[in-house]
Amino acid sequence: MSITIIYGSDSGATKQVASRIARKIQGRALDIKEATTADFEGCDLLILGAPTYGNGDLQSDWEANIDTLKSADLTDKKVALFGTGDQVNYPESFVDAMGILYDHVVAQGAVVVGFTDTDGYDYSASAAERDGRFVGLALDQDSQSSKSDKRITAWIGGLT
Numbered sequence: 001m002s003i004t005i006i007y008g009s010d011s012g013a014t015k016q017v018a019s020r021i022a023r024k025i026q027g028r029a030l031d032i033k034e035a036t037t038a039d040f041e042g043c044d045l046l047i048l049g050a051p052t053y054g055n056g057d058l059q060s061d062w063e064a065n066i067d068t069l070k071s072a073d074l075t076d077k078k079v080a081l082f083g084t085g086d087q088v089n090y091p092e093s094f095v096d097a098m099g100i101l102y103d104h105v106v107a108q109g110a111v112v113v114g115f116t117d118t119d120g121y122d123y124s125a126s127a128a129e130r131d132g133r134f135v136g137l138a139l140d141q142d143s144q145s146s147k148s149d150k151r152i153t154a155w156i157g158g159l160t
Contacts, residue, residue, distance in 0.1 A: 003027030004042070006035050007049035008059040013141045014051045014084045017148070021047065021082070025156050032065045040072035045159065046110075048101050051084040056093035056127060058100050069104055079105045080114035080159050081136030087123040088143045095138045099127030102135040112136075114159050120147070 005027050009015035015031070022029040027047065030039055040046060048069075050059050058066070083098030102112060115133045118126075121140070128135050137155040139148050 001045060002043045003045045003047065004039055005029045005047040005049065006032055006039060008032045008061040008065075009051065010053075010059060010061075011051075014049050014059070017082065017084060017139060017141070017152070018047075018049050020149075021049075021152060021156065024152065025159070032061045032068070035065065035068055037068060037072045040069060040074065041077070045078050045080065046074075047080045047082065047159075048105070049082040049084070050097040050101055052086075052090070052093060052095055052097040054093075055090070056096035058097045062097070062101070066104070069101075070108070072108070074105055075109035077105075077110045079110040079112050080155075081105075081112065081128075082114075082139065082155070083128055083136060084139050084141055086142045087121055087140050091123040092125045094121070094123035094126045094128075094140075095134065096127040098134070098136050098138065099129070102128065102130075114155055116151075116155060120144075 083095035
C-alpha cells in the first residue's frame with residue numbers, strides 16, 4: 001500500500017509528527033509547499049496534517065497552496081487526517097485546521113478514515129469534532145506530548 005503524508009508546519013511540530021507517522025507506517029512525508037496534484041492522487045492512502053493557528057486558522061502554507069488540494073481528484077480516495085493544536089491556550093479552536101481540511105476533502109468525494117474519540121482532551125470547541133468524535137488524530141504537542149506516541153500508534157492501527 002502506498003501512503004503519502006502531506007503536511008504544513010511553521011514551528012516544526014507538525015513536520016515532526018508527519019515524520020513519525022511516515023516511519024511507523026512506511027509512508028512518504030511531503031511538505032504542502034512541495035506537493036503537486038499527483039501527490040494527492042497517486043497513493044492508496046492519503047494522510048493530511050496541519051497545525052491550527054490563532055483562533056482556528058489553517059496554517060499559512062496550507063492557505064497558500066489550498067488550490068493544489070482543491071484541484072486533486074479525490075473521488076473515493078481513502079484519506080486520513082491529523083492535526084496539532086494547543087487545547088490549553090486555544091480551547092475554543094482546538095485542531096480546527098483538521099476540520100477545515102476535512103470539509104475540503106469530503107466536498108471532493110474522499111472517504112475519510114481514522115476518526116478518534118474526544119476522551120482525554122480538555123477543550124471547549126473544535127471545528128474538527130463531528131458527531132462527538134474528531135475527524136482524525138488530534139495531538140497537543142504543547143501540553144500532552146507524552147500521549148502522542150500511544151495515540152499515533154492506536155490511530156495507525158485503525159487506518160490499514
